[in-house]
Amino acid sequence: MTVHTSRSPGPDAAGDGAGRRGTGRGTDPGTGRGAARGKGRGSGPGADRGSGRGAGRSAGQGAGRGSGAPAGRLRRAVTTHWYAWAMVAPVVAVIGVIIGYPLVRGVYLSLTDADERNVERSIGVNHLPATYEFVGLDNYADALTGSQFLSTLGWTLVWTVSCVGVTFALGLGLANMLNRRIAGRSVYRMLLILPWAVPGFVSVFAWRFLYNEDRGFLNRLLAGGGIDAVPWLNDPTWAKFSVIAVNVWLGVPFMMVALLGGLQSIPGELYEAAEMDGAGAWQRFRHITMPGLRAVSTTVVLLSTIWTFNMFPVIFLLTRGGPGEATQILVTQAYKFSFEISPRDFAQSSTWGVLILVLLMLFAAVYRRVLVKQGDTW
């Protein structure tokens, strides 16, 4: 996903696009790509969109169809854009109305002291106008200097890093095993994907059932072995462990499936060649598997970091952030501000929301920069 976005910026965006098209059409994708890309680059920087398209075409067909008269080219471009715009219009409308406006409004709320008592509302037949005031950056100052935000952020980071790290490691391990030829592979695969097929909130309730301190299955099992009951969800430390375990359980199938797809796209010849050159299992893994998985793994790690950081249902349904505030992550705390405390504090909730967004965007930017520095092409 990101692969693309970040490749597009820069002057050769047009050329790159043409190259990609070449890939799609060439009978031999590997070489087609290289050729198309070269051509695209040449015409890319200075060329308008029409000729970028033309370059892609000529790479694929060998015929210079893009060399029409400028006016005709322009007309063709307008026609093309018309269709394209019509096709993306629904998304733009939905995103604009349901995300754009709320976002602006959320940012605005974060600069006010809005809460349940001073927003516009109706009590019976009386309509009360909004009386909240603009307070500038006060909310942000409060959040960033107070201990609540920072301690919640600390736990959110621990939560995100451990969830993504463990999930990735397990997903990679299982994907590697499933990529071998073993008996019953498709059965294993079906079983391992199962947590993905069950709706998240059902699984979370299932886990809550297992974790139950007095009568849950896990403690019964421990009691059978003569071990004292573990307060899975009632002790701050155990609760943290428990929510991470559940999230890992939920996340492994996606990771495994994505990495398995990546593994299957690594040509087997590479392994054979390495083996002939005397590379051991670890060396093959280190120098073929890992680089081959890089594109997929950078994407899934980015995505799952974002998802985990904002993972609302697991925390909300498993512990509601408890015991105390021990497992409260930023998102659940922000939700609590606007829906669970009284009076509802819309301003603080929005402030936390904006801070979450800023943190994630910073993360994405840094992540991308690090990858680019390491010489990644995306």
Next chain:
Amino acid sequence: MTAAAAPDMPTASGPSGSSGPAGSRAGTGAGAVPGGSAAPRHRRRSRLASVALHTTLTVASVIAVFPVLWVLLTSLKPARYATTTDFFRETTLANYTGLLRDTPFLTWFGNSLLIAALTTLLGVFVAATTGYAVSRFRFPGKRGLMWTLLVTQMFPVAVLIVPIYNIMAGLGLLNRAAGLVITYLTIAVPFCAWMMKGFFDTVPREIDESGQVDGLTPFGTFFRLVLPLARPGIAVTAFYSFITAWGEVAYASAFMVGDENLTLAGGLQKFVNQYGAQWGPMTAASVLIAIPAAIVFLFAQRHLVTGVSAGAVKG
């Protein structure tokens, strides 16, 4: 990186028409057969390694399946034995009949089904047109759109939920299916559009061109030629939209109130919070909720490997 993975995409999407397991087997088969040296390598795997491999996979499978299986088994036990560790005890369907007779479960189920179906239908349509436009056309605003779609996925529920709540209240859509459907589209569509774009990138452009030579408009080309070829993508997209809508908790809990308007995510919470923990009806409800999701999953799963990696690799 992309270059290494990209050449394989056409082949990877090829076998996806057949079943997934077969497809993946073909994938490695193709890798292992040509040299002939890979097969001996596998045969050389020691008995010990083989046992270890199967043990690990079995343990992992048990961990993956057990919580779900346990819920299923519990739902078949009388409520008073719900917390026993026996796998079977006086197997009965009492929990199910009780659930259907004494609780508004069917109403919740209907609400969820309606919302999920509408979200899937609209989500697939919108994501497909967007994905196609982004894959095929270069147009002003394309890069901005793609960035927006990516950044949208980072939006925390928390920053949007209050303003969306206010908008829905203003439009009179609180407690209505339409309000949730629109909200879910904003979650499902950005990701789905990216995935569809990955799929459309694997459909050769000659197909579009031949369609246009034959006099189809770009819309005609899209609906009659390209869309049918991107069926795996549609399956994955539909799956994702459905699961998103079926399992969403935060918006559903906030927007829907009153027993008759709840979706399943909201309804299920009632069993645990309001009356203490009623494990009997709750486990029965869980099973009934999981079934539609599992059916959808079954249809989509053979495309999942292709779908996720196509989306990820081709971006």
